[in-house]
Amino acid sequence: xxxxxxxxxxxxxxxxxxxxxxxxxxxxxxxxxxxxxxxxxxxxxxxxxxxxxxxxxxxxxxxxxxxxxxxxxxxxxxxxxxxxxxxxxxxxxxxxxxxxxxxxxxxxxxxxxxxxxxxxxxxxxxxxxxxxxxxxxxxxxxxxxxxxxxxxxxxxxxxxxxxxxxxxxxxxxxxxxxxxxxxxxxxxxxxxxxxxxxxxxxxxxxxxxxxxxxxxxxxxxxxxxxxxxxxxxxxxxxxxxxxxxxxxxxxxxxxxxxxxxxxxx
Numbered sequence: 001x002x003x004x005x006x007x008x009x010x011x012x013x014x015x016x017x018x019x020x021x022x023x024x025x026x027x028x029x030x031x032x033x034x035x036x037x038x039x040x041x042x043x044x045x046x047x048x049x050x051x052x053x054x055x056x057x058x059x060x061x062x063x064x065x066x067x068x069x070x071x072x073x074x075x076x077x078x079x080x081x082x083x084x085x086x087x088x089x090x091x092x093x094x095x096x097x098x099x100x101x102x103x104x105x106x107x108x109x110x111x112x113x114x115x116x117x118x119x120x121x122x123x124x125x126x127x128x129x130x131x132x133x134x135x136x137x138x139x140x141x142x143x144x145x146x147x148x149x150x151x152x153x154x155x156x157x158x159x160x161x162x163x164x165x166x167x168x169x170x171x172x173x174x175x176x177x178x179x180x181x182x183x184x185x186x187x188x189x190x191x192x193x194x195x196x197x198x199x200x201x202x203x204x205x206x207x208x209x210x211x212x213x214x215x216x217x218x219x220x221x222x223x224x225x226x227x228x229x230x231x232x233x234x235x236x237x238x239x240x241x242x243x244x245x246x247x248x249x250x251x252x253x254x255x256x257x258x259x260x261x262x263x264x265x
Contacts, residue, residue: 016065020061020065023057023060023061023064024036024053024057024058024061027052027056027057029052031049031052031053035047035049036049036053038050039053039054040053054187055186058187059185059186059187059189059190060182060183060185062185062187062190062194063182063185063190063249063250064182064250066190066193066194066197066198066245066246067182067246067249067250067253067256068256068260069197069198069201069242070197070200070201070242070243070245070246071089071242071243071246071253071256071257071260072256072257072260073200073201073204073239073242074088074089074094074239074240074242074243074246074257075087075088075089075256075257075258075260076260077204077211077235077236077238077239077242078091078092078236078239078257080211080212080214080215080235081145081211081214081232081235081236081239082145082146083214083215083217084146086258087146087258088255088257088258089239089240089242089243089257090153090252090254090255090257090258091146091149091150091153091258092128092131092145092146092148092149092150092152092153093127093131093149093150093151093152093153093156094124094127094128094149094239094240094243094244095124095153095243095247095252095254096127096152096153096156096157096160096252097123097124097126097127097128097130097152097153097156097240097244098120098121098123098124098127098240098243098244098247098248099120099123099156099160099177099178099247099251099252100123100156100159100160100163101119101120101122101123101124101126102116102119102120102123102177102247102248103160103163103177104119104123104163105118105119105120107163107167116189116248116249117192117193117196117244117245117248117249119248120193120244120245120247120248121196121240121241121244121245121248122244123244124240124241124243124244124247125237125240125241125244127152127156127240128236128237128239128240130152131145131148131149131152131236132145132232132233132236134148134151134152135148136229145236160178176251177251177252178251178252179251179252179254180250180251180252180253180254181250181251182250185249189249190249193245193246193248193249194245196241196245197242197245197246200238200241200242200245201242203238204238204242207231207234207235207238210226210231210235211235213226213231214226214228214231214232214235243257
């Protein structure tokens with residue numbers, strides 16, 4: 001079983017590497033493989049190919065890579081915490097909270113792209129705290145958290161639609177944000193959110209055992225000495241960081257945090 005799992009992980013890593021290379025090689029403009037090597041090694045910095053690769057394709061590939069890492073890891077955490085295969089960042093309202101905060105940043109700080117990750121993280125974290133608070137008013141169970149998340153998500157979606165109606169200046173560029181897009185990314189815009197995603201991802205690896213204990217049920221986790229409420233809160237906060245950072249540069253990408261954990265398990 002362990003050997004089969006190792007082979008699967010190795011194949012997935014190879015497929016990821018192939019996907020990264022394909023993202024750099026292929027596009028609307030054909031670039032020779034020799035020219036790509038010259039651009040990546042820095043020997044050709046004045047050509048159109050170098051500008052295209054460094055300003056369009058590499059940021060787009062890195063954005064897709066870290067978006068996949070952030071949303072899939074967030075989905076795994078949420079499904080483990082809730083013990084529900086339908087849980088995802090969009091299910092409990094984390095994406096909606098982050099998206100609402102990003103839209104506020106677009107209104108108040110339209111020329112400052114560095115505020116987007118900060119607002120996205122704050123929106124996701126505040127939404128998570130609100131959901132956890134609403135659930136704590138009753139019993140903090142998995143079902144209560146999901147129901148609270150759906151309720152909060154509905155209110156935030158209404159807020160997003162209200163902003164669309166009241167502020168027509170951002171409505172033109174809002175469609176790609178609402179459906180998710182990797183176009184227009186720059187390396188400077190990716191530095192902060194990708195760094196946060198990488199840190200949160202490695203932190204989540206150390207919380208894998210508590211996450212597995214939560215999957216056994218609250219009573220068993222309590223008997224094993226786990227502080228269930230605190231652990232659940234920490235994991236939900238970590239999931240909100242991962243999802244919020246992705247929303248800040250890729251928009252409201254859907255289903256990744258739901259499909260990838262389900263397909264793996």
